[in-house]
Amino acid sequence: MKKYGKYIRALAFILGLILIVEAMDFAFGQVGEIRWKFINVNKKDSNYDTVILGDSHTKCAIDPNIIDEEAGLNSVNMAINGATVKDMYYILLESCRNNDIKNVVLDVDYLYWMSPQEEGTFNECFVYNQLPASSYVRYKYILDNLNKLDIRNVIAHRTSYSFATSTVKNNISLKLNSDFWNGTIFATNQTKESSCNSGKGYMPVADTCVTNDMEAELCAYDFLSTTTIADCRINYFEKIEEYCDENEINLICITSPITPTSYECLCYEQVNETMEAFFENENVTYYDFNLLKEDVLDRTKDDYVDNEGHMGITLSKEYSTFLGEFLDTVISEDDVDTSIFYENIDEASEDLNNGE
Amino acid sequence: MSFINVSFFLFILLGMIIYYLVPKKFQWFILLVLSVIYYCSFSFKCAYALIYITTIIFVAGLLLTKLDKDCKIACKKEVDSVKLSREEKKVIKAKYTRKRKAVVAIACVLGFGLLALIKYTGFTVSNLNAVFGLSIKTPSFLVPIGLSFFTFQGISYVIDVYQGKCDACTNYLKMLLFVSFFPQIMQGPIGRYNHFVEGGLFAEHKWDLRRVQFGAQRIGWGLFKKLVLADRAGVLVTAVTNTSTIYGGYINVLTLLMYSIQLYMDFSGGIDIVIGVAEIFGVTMDENFRQPYFSKSIGEFWRRWHISLGAWMKDYIFYPFSLTKAMNNLGKWGRKHFGKHFGTVIPICLANLLIFFIVGIWHGAEWRYVIYGIYNGLIIAVSAALKPYFKKWLKFFHINGESKGWHIVQIIRTFILVNIGWICDISALGMRWGIDFTLGLFKNYHLSQLRLSYLSCFGLAAYDYAILLVGCLIIFIVSLLKERGVNIRESIALKPIALRWVIYYGFFVMILILGYIGTTSGFMYANF
Numbered sequence: 001m002k003k004y005g006k007y008i009r010a011l012a013f014i015l016g017l018i019l020i021v022e023a024m025d026f027a028f029g030q031v032g033e034i035r036w037k038f039i040n041v042n043k044k045d046s047n048y049d050t051v052i053l054g055d056s057h058t059k060c061a062i063d064p065n066i067i068d069e070e071a072g073l074n075s076v077n078m079a080i081n082g083a084t085v086k087d088m089y090y091i092l093l094e095s096c097r098n099n100d101i102k103n104v105v106l107d108v109d110y111l112y113w114m115s116p117q118e119e120g121t122f123n124e125c126f127v128y129n130q131l132p133a134s135s136y137v138r139y140k141y142i143l144d145n146l147n148k149l150d151i152r153n154v155i156a157h158r159t160s161y162s163f164a165t166s167t168v169k170n171n172i173s174l175k176l177n178s179d180f181w182n183g184t185i186f187a188t189n190q191t192k193e194s195s196c197n198s199g200k201g202y203m204p205v206a207d208t209c210v211t212n213d214m215e216a217e218l219c220a221y222d223f224l225s226t227t228t229i230a231d232c233r234i235n236y237f238e239k240i241e242e243y244c245d246e247n248e249i250n251l252i253c254i255t256s257p258i259t260p261t262s263y264e265c266l267c268y269e270q271v272n273e274t275m276e277a278f279f280e281n282e283n284v285t286y287y288d289f290n291l292l293k294e295d296v297l298d299r300t301k302d303d304y305v306d307n308e309g310h311m312g313i314t315l316s317k318e319y320s321t322f323l324g325e326f327l328d329t330v331i332s333e334d335d336v337d338t339s340i341f342y343e344n345i346d347e348a349s350e351d352l353n354n355g356e
Numbered sequence: 357m358s359f360i361n362v363s364f365f366l367f368i369l370l371g372m373i374i375y376y377l378v379p380k381k382f383q384w385f386i387l388l389v390l391s392v393i394y395y396c397s398f399s400f401k402c403a404y405a406l407i408y409i410t411t412i413i414f415v416a417g418l419l420l421t422k423l424d425k426d427c428k429i430a431c432k433k434e435v436d437s438v439k440l441s442r443e444e445k446k447v448i449k450a451k452y453t454r455k456r457k458a459v460v461a462i463a464c465v466l467g468f469g470l471l472a473l474i475k476y477t478g479f480t481v482s483n484l485n486a487v488f489g490l491s492i493k494t495p496s497f498l499v500p501i502g503l504s505f506f507t508f509q510g511i512s513y514v515i516d517v518y519q520g521k522c523d524a525c526t527n528y529l530k531m532l533l534f535v536s537f538f539p540q541i542m543q544g545p546i547g548r549y550n551h552f553v554e555g556g557l558f559a560e561h562k563w564d565l566r567r568v569q570f571g572a573q574r575i576g577w578g579l580f581k582k583l584v585l586a587d588r589a590g591v592l593v594t595a596v597t598n599t600s601t602i603y604g605g606y607i608n609v610l611t612l613l614m615y616s617i618q619l620y621m622d623f624s625g626g627i628d629i630v631i632g633v634a635e636i637f638g639v640t641m642d643e644n645f646r647q648p649y650f651s652k653s654i655g656e657f658w659r660r661w662h663i664s665l666g667a668w669m670k671d672y673i674f675y676p677f678s679l680t681k682a683m684n685n686l687g688k689w690g691r692k693h694f695g696k697h698f699g700t701v702i703p704i705c706l707a708n709l710l711i712f713f714i715v716g717i718w719h720g721a722e723w724r725y726v727i728y729g730i731y732n733g734l735i736i737a738v739s740a741a742l743k744p745y746f747k748k749w750l751k752f753f754h755i756n757g758e759s760k761g762w763h764i765v766q767i768i769r770t771f772i773l774v775n776i777g778w779i780c781d782i783s784a785l786g787m788r789w790g791i792d793f794t795l796g797l798f799k800n801y802h803l804s805q806l807r808l809s810y811l812s813c814f815g816l817a818a819y820d821y822a823i824l825l826v827g828c829l830i831i832f833i834v835s836l837l838k839e840r841g842v843n844i845r846e847s848i849a850l851k852p853i854a855l856r857w858v859i860y861y862g863f864f865v866m867i868l869i870l871g872y873i874g875t876t877s878g879f880m881y882a883n884f
Contacts, residue, residue, distance in 0.1 A: 006565055013857060020861060024868065122873045146363035147397070154362045161869070286361055 021156045026175060027168055028161040034080055034130040037201050039183030041076055042098045042132075050327075051095040052073035052201075053088040054107030054256070061256045061311045062107070064200035067190050070324025071331065073103065077201030080127060084112050085233040086119070087127040093139045096247070099281065103250045103331060106240065108286070110255070110271045111308070112233075119232045121147030122159060166233045205305050207312035211293040229278055241284060252330055253279055253286040256319065258309025262300045262350035263290070269345040289319075291341040294351055297322050357397045359629050359879065360583065367394065372568070372636055374847055380560035387533055387557070387637060394538035395501070402500035406536050409467055410819060413510040414531040416463035417517045417524035420456055427452035456518055463514045471507045474499055479721035502541040504718055508668055510535050513549040515672055522550040530558055539633040543626050543879055545644040545664035552639070561638030570845055571635035576863055578628030582879070583871030585827045586621035588820055589614040591874060595814040603793045604800025610811075612775045612797075615782055619880065620649065623662070626879040647835040649774075652766035654735045664719070669711040678707040697744055705737035712736070724787060728780035735773060780866045815874075823870050 041048065050073045052062050058079035067075045078091050088106065095101060125145070131138040142154055152158040162168070174180055244251040255275065262268070272288050279286035289297070301307075303315035311319065329336055342348040357364045371390045375383055396403055430452070431445045440448070474497040481494045513534065516522045525531045551557075596603060596611045603611075624645045635642045648661035658666045679684065683703035690698025709730065716729015726760055739746075750757045776794075783790030804810060808818045816824075834844060848856055 007785075009853070010565060010569070013860070016857065016861065017864060020865065021868070022864070146366065147357060147361055149362045150360055150873075151362045151365050152360075152871060152873075156868055158868060158873065163869070313883065 011022060017283045024161070027172060028163060029129075029157040029166065030160045030162050030171060031130065031174065031180070032276075033203070036125060036170045036183060037078055037080065038094055038130060038132060038135075040201065041078060041095050043183075044098075046076070046085065046093070046099060048074050048076045048099040050103040050105065051092065051099075051101050051103045052077045052079060052107065053083075053091060054079035055083045055109050055112060056081040057109050057258070057309050057311075058107040059201070059203050059257055060205045060313075061316045061319055062105075062323060063202045063204070063317060065202070066317065067324040067327065068321035070321060071328040072326070073331075075103075075105075075200070079107065079201065082112075083127060084125075084236075085126075085201055085240075086187050086236040089236045089243070090128060090131070090137055090141055092240060092243065093140065094131060096133060096243075096249075097135060097137065101247075101249055103245055103252065103327070104240070105327065106251065108255045108275060109309075110258075110266065110268070110275075113229055114271060116230065120145075122150055122153070125149060125153050129153065129160050202316075204313040205310060206314050207303075207305070207314050209305050209312070228274065234278075237282070241282060250331060251284055253284055254323075255286075255288045255290060256309075256311070257289045257292060257297065257299060259301055259304040259307050260290075260299060260349060262307045262309065262347055263349040263353075265307075268349075272345050285343075287326075287336075289323075289341075290345060291348055292322075293340055293342055297342045299352065311322065357394060357627065357644065359753060360579070363397075368633060368636065374562045376561075384530065384533060384558045384640075387537065387639075388529055391536040391538035391541070395536055395541060398501045399498070402498060405470065405500035405503055406506065406532065408470060409507055409510045410528070410532045410535045412463050412466050412526065413514050413535070414528050415771070416459050416514045417531075419459045420514070420517045421524040423452050423456050423459065442775075451709055460514055460518050464511055466853050467507050467511045467514075472502060473497070473505055475701060476717070476721045492632060502543075505544050505546055506535050506541060507547050508665075508718075509548075512546070513671060516549055522548075522553070525549070533557065537634075537639075539630040540641065543630070544662070545625070545627060545630070545642050546668050547642060547664070551642055555634075555640035555642075557639050559638070564847075565639070567638065568636050571632045572634030573627050573845055573860070574635060576632075576860075576867065578625040578630075578632060579867050579871070580624030580827075580833070580863055581621040581628065583867055585824060585831070586625055587872035587874070588816065588824055589618040589621070591815040591872070592811075592818070593618055593782065597784060600785060600789065602789075602796045603805070604796035605802060606805040607814075608793060609795045611782070611793075612778055615778050616649070616771075616775055616825075617824065619778065619781070620645075621831075622880045647839050649771055650767055650835065650839055651770045651774075652763060653770055654732055654773055658732070658736075659772055663716065669715060673711050673714065674707045677704045677710060683707070698741065701740050701743075704740055708736045708740070709733040719781075724780040724783050724790060727787075728777055731777050731780070827870075867874060 040046070041051075049124075050064075050071075052058060052064065052066070052067075052075060054062075056079070059077065059081065062077055062079070064075040064077050067073060076095065078095055080087065080091065083091065090102060125141070128138065128141045131141065143151060150158075162171075226262065241251060242247070258266075258268075268290065275288065276286065297319060299315055303312055304310060305312050326336070343353065357367060367390070371386070375386045375390075378386055392403070397404060416725070417833065427449060431440060432446045433440060478494045478496060481492050483492055485492055485494075513522070517524050525534070534547075534549060534557065537547070537552070537557065540547060554599075592614045593611055596607060602608075627644045631641050631643070642664055644663050646660040646663060648657055651657035651660050683706070686706070687699050687703045689699075690702040694702075710733075712729040712733030713726065715732070716725045716727070719725040719728065747757070750762075755762055779790055779794055810819075811821070812818070837844060848859060851859075
């Protein structure tokens with residue numbers, strides 16, 4: 001026994017380390033809608049057949065309930081604020097873990113496709129941090145990113161830590177609540193009166209919730225006029241493509257329409273040309289709904305809560321209705337009526353912004 | 357495979373398991389495999405440099421040994437049953453010495469030649485173009501990682517064999533392990549062959565939990581320095597030095613102080629990790645830092661900072677150069693014209709200028725590094741030349757040179773001189789920027805620059821400065837204890853288990869919570 005004493009002490013020490021990490025994760029690690037979305041998509045009775053991937057634009061723009069009604073699907077909105085193409089690959093894998101997914105609708109946001117991106121930054125793995133410990137996707141992420149992942153993000157949920165006293169108090173009270181363990185929507189700090197309580201990941205923004213984002217700040221994104229798509233995005237998009245091909249999943253890439261008054265400032269004509277050329281080269285179905293005609297989806301600056309392109313609830317419902325019908329056509333492999341699109345962004349801008 | 361990526365920790369863990377499971381006689385081979393995998397994980401293409409240097413030094417070592425043997429045989433030869441006379445033996449020895457010197461010279465030319473070609477061709481060409489108005493295309497080469505380190509290490513082996521300090525290695529793969537040993541390939545220390553042999557690089561090692569624990573503690577200490585202090589201090593340094601704006605005043609002073617923290621913590625933290633990893637595998641490596649900021653002179657600083665580089669320069673350049681015939685003659689001339697002191701000191705000063713010129717360009721192929729080297733060399737040279745006068749001035753001003761107070765003055769003075777030297781390091785934007793930064797140290801002082809609201813513009817919040825302050829205090833206390841000869845790890849190991857665990861857990865929590873999580877840079881000396 002004496003011989004093994006030092007080994008027992010060493011094991012006890014390591015156990016102590018694990019307990020400390022768990023305690024720190026519990027107190028400091030923030031959880032929210034990302035965790036809830038992962039729990040929700042893997043619920044036993046979910047049976048989703050369509051997953052919608054994207055970021056904050058998608059999260060408030062596409063209502064799966066309406067999509068399901070129009071297209072006869074069972075869809076889930078897995079859009080996450082700030083999710084990159086890399087994140088979307090792992091979100092897709094996680095969504096497919098307990099669902100027989102037949103369709104993927106990937107919403108392409110110019111900000112996350114055409115901005116310079118450095119892979120391997122510390123906070124890059126904020127989505128991976130919320131994957132459940134029981135999911136193989138979590139370990140696949142670690143294996144795929146062995147040379148990029150900081151050790152602190154593997155042994156703990158470090159990237160989600162916040163040390164503000166109020167946040168710590170909130171974390172602890174949230175995690176002691178049954179809502180957290182049951183994975184209900186209220187575990188995301190949503191109020192019971194919230195309109196996003198559909199279990200489908202759609203989180204609309206009230207039309208009146210106009211944010212104070214200045215046009216000048218938006219126009220600082222002028223890198224979009226010169227930048228091409230970063231290699232790591234192409235790399236992960238091709239992984240998504242490959243996964244869909246192997247699993248006979250229908251991959252449909254779209255871009256939800258953004259605030260029309262921002263087209264000029266963002267050099268969106270060039271963005272549209274770059275994205276269309278890219279998807280054509282990849283031989284993937286792509287529709288930029290910024291080219292949707294006004295009579296198909298009437299939209300103005302006032303339908304958005306900011307210049308960047310977050311839709312208000314009213315427009316998002318109309319858009320979801322249109323999108324549902326459109327997806328029904330695409331999935332059924334019927335011919336898409338191209339007359340609903342403008343020729344180019346300049347034409348769209350002129351028509352939509354007429355009088356502005 | 358950076359030291360902070362999960363791949364590195366998995367690599368060490370798996371490597372350690374395999375290392376202690378295989379039959380002990382194959383352990384060195386496992387280290388070799390790990391080293392090759394580690395190097396190729398950065399760049400497979402650059403592995404040619406390892407093979408090249410290993411082959412040169414391996415062949416040179418064997419040749420030197422053969423020539424030595426042949427010389428002994430030739431001297432013992434008898435002609436017509438008559439032994440050779442002393443004069444004849446002298447002639448034979450001189451002949452073989454010339455041959456052995458030629459082997460060393462060729463090895464140096466081939467080894468340093470690659471280093472010069474890859475690292476300094478661009479610099480040379482661009483300067484020729486600037487001076488002579490030429491337009492030669494500046495070539496660019498893929499720089500093998502750790503090239504400077506393993507080239508110097510390899511050449512030291514050849515010279516040591518020549519001088520009889522170590523036997524030649526007769527196993528090519530062991531030679532390759534010596535050159536490529538993975539913990540130290542990126543940023544040193546520059547090891548010596550006989551130290552590695554004594555340190556157990558090729559030896560058989562039994563599993564020893566205590567040694568592994570000590571290694572892990574050393575790694576943890578290195579991570580604390582790097583993640584909590586170096587990366588944090590680097591935020592302000594980057595903010596100030598990446599812009600053409602010269603803030604002046606307190607900001608310039610703060611930048612230098614932060615850089616001195618960043619550089620020391622980054623480099624010594626990396627070395628701690630290197631030594632800790634080597635310790636896990638049972639290999640003892642030379643220390644590379646000995647509380648350098650406690651130095652009382654620049655000369656002492658270079659005996660405490662990057663010790664292995666300073667020792668290399670001293671053993672392979674300083675002594676051979678200062679003991680040459682030319683230097684001897686210069687010394688004699690100096691004694692004749694300027695007296696005994698200057699006669700002795702002139703060759704030493706020239707040797708110092710030479711080695712620090714080399715130290716400068718070793719750091720990088722840019723004029724700022726040359727200036728950095730010459731700056732240090734000049735201070736050491738002038739100090740040596742004026743040593744007798746310093747003693748007289750101390751006596752004149754009734755200063756006790758051995759008093760603690762005077763030592764503190766010397767330490768502060770040296771720290772200031774070292775920091776001035778760092779200006780070259782931070783002048784990545786050019787010499788003009790460096791000059792403006794230096795001038796800024798003497799003007800634009802406003803107390804408002806010390807307001808936290810202003811300092812936060814440089815990317816660090818109030819708590820960051822607090823963390824740096826507390827962290828530096830911890831480093832200072834530890835350094836003071838080490839300076840007094842206290843072995844920290846051993847002392848902690850003797851404490852009650854509860855206290856030990858509180859310390860270890862405390863550092864773990866500090867690294868996890870206080871470790872900087874912005875864009876963490878790689879280790880600075882890995883660039884050399």
